[in-house]
Amino acid sequence: MTAQQAIKVGIIGTGAIGGFYGVMLAKAGYEVHYLLRSEYPAVKQNGLMIQSDVYGEIHQAQANAWNDASQMPKCDWLLVGAKTTSNPSLVPLIEAAAADNAKVVLMQNGFGVEDELRPLLSDKLHLLGGLCFICVHRGAPGIIYHQAYGGVNLGYHSGPATAEQALAITEEGASLFRNAGLDSKAMANIEQARWQKLVWNIPYNGLSVLLDATTGEMMNNPDARALIADLMQETIDAATACGHQLPDNFVQTMLKATDKMPDYHPSMYHDFTHQRPLELKGIYAAPLAAAKEAGCSMPKVEMLLQSLAFKVNQPIAEL
Numbered sequence: 001m002t003a004q005q006a007i008k009v010g011i012i013g014t015g016a017i018g019g020f021y022g023v024m025l026a027k028a029g030y031e032v033h034y035l036l037r038s039e040y041p042a043v044k045q046n047g048l049m050i051q052s053d054v055y056g057e058i059h060q061a062q063a064n065a066w067n068d069a070s071q072m073p074k075c076d077w078l079l080v081g082a083k084t085t086s087n088p089s090l091v092p093l094i095e096a097a098a099a100d101n102a103k104v105v106l107m108q109n110g111f112g113v114e115d116e117l118r119p120l121l122s123d124k125l126h127l128l129g130g131l132c133f134i135c136v137h138r139g140a141p142g143i144i145y146h147q148a149y150g151g152v153n154l155g156y157h158s159g160p161a162t163a164e165q166a167l168a169i170t171e172e173g174a175s176l177f178r179n180a181g182l183d184s185k186a187m188a189n190i191e192q193a194r195w196q197k198l199v200w201n202i203p204y205n206g207l208s209v210l211l212d213a214t215t216g217e218m219m220n221n222p223d224a225r226a227l228i229a230d231l232m233q234e235t236i237d238a239a240t241a242c243g244h245q246l247p248d249n250f251v252q253t254m255l256k257a258t259d260k261m262p263d264y265h266p267s268m269y270h271d272f273t274h275q276r277p278l279e280l281k282g283i284y285a286a287p288l289a290a291a292k293e294a295g296c297s298m299p300k301v302e303m304l305l306q307s308l309a310f311k312v313n314q315p316i317a318e319l
């Protein structure tokens with residue numbers, strides 16, 4: 001048995017992110033188990049297929065598909081690939097699929113997601129955040145379209161580890177992804193890392209819904225581009241107010257990086273078109289609340305949230 005085969009990885013929510021990383025880890029030799037809901041019958045029958053503009057087609061014909069977490073083998077690493085909107089309801093599923101001292105990684109965008117889940121999880125579980133730098137979305141059931149990138153940065157949030165053990169666990173997690181040929185770094189501060197990623201997600205996720213536009217369409221329009229830059233700057237200022245210094249000239253860095261990206265619809269756009277709940281709390285309401293607490297207002301971000309809340313008829317007070 002190889003070192004990889006000795007490690008069981010469970011995917012809690014096998015959509016675009018869960019499916020992509022699960023298949024890449026399985027291809028690297030890890031024993032991967034997938035928890036599914038609506039796509040269970042298709043994946044049980046046909047496995048999972050990644051159609052990638054980077055790697056071509058990768059088909060895992062025999063995927064370990066489950067529709068009941070209590071039936072899954074106990075997993076050492078659990079990668080949560082569901083949207084943040086379902087996190088509280090995932091707790092019993094996570095607990096059922098977790099080996100003793102399992103490491104649970106929230107492979108999700110947003111702010112405060114670990115803080116929300118932690119009090120609901122048992123103390124013996126390690127909780128980490130995983131920030132995925134990737135453009136991927138679900139196509140037909142069991143089929144994942146991968147447009148670009150694939151890196152994952154991990155940070156330890158909380159659990160029974162000492163500071164030294166937490167670092168070792170985070171490095172071990174990053175090595176799983178590196179063994180699968182993906183970039184992965186251990187981050188010292190998950191909160192800082194989450195703010196930094198929000199500088200991209202706050203403007204593009206919500207505006208793609210409101211403007212019904214791809215990243216390319218927005219970047220090619222001077223007014224939308226100026227609004228994106230303003231939203232990014234508000235996010236950087238809020239991060240600073242919360243004690244997190246982000247890199248210099250970060251707005252320009254993010255704009256230039258997006259200019260080079262393939263034309264892309266962020267995951268919130270796909271949620272909107274499929275009438276799934278939007279991640280309004282993690283991506284907007286939670287960072288807005290943290291900024292307010294730190295005495296910083298984010299007026300354009302607030303307006304974006306108000307407009308999105310109207311669009312999907314979701315009162316902000318109930319997020």
Ligand SMILES: NC(=O)c1ccc[n+]([C@@H]2O[C@H](COP(=O)([O-])OP(=O)(O)OC[C@H]3O[C@@H](n4cnc5c(N)ncnc54)[C@H](OP(=O)(O)O)[C@@H]3O)[C@@H](O)[C@H]2O)c1
Nearest residue numbers: 013014015016017036037038082108109132134135136267
């Ligand atoms: N997509 C990207 O390119 C990208 C990039 C960076 C970060 N992210 C972040 O990654 C996270 C996941 O996004 P995604 O695009 O992968 O979402 P997604 O494609 O919608 O996948 C979510 C999956 O979770 C499943 N799920 C939800 N609740 C479940 C339950 N109780 N039991 C079993 N399965 C359950 C869903 O199943 P159903 O089909 O039954 O709903 C779906 O397959 C989000 O936080 C997103 O912001 C995404």
Ligand SMILES: CC(C)(CO)[C@@H](O)C(=O)[O-]
Nearest residue numbers: 132133134135200266267
């Ligand atoms: C586009 C991306 C690479 C931005 O970080 C992706 O991670 C996303 O949509 O969150």
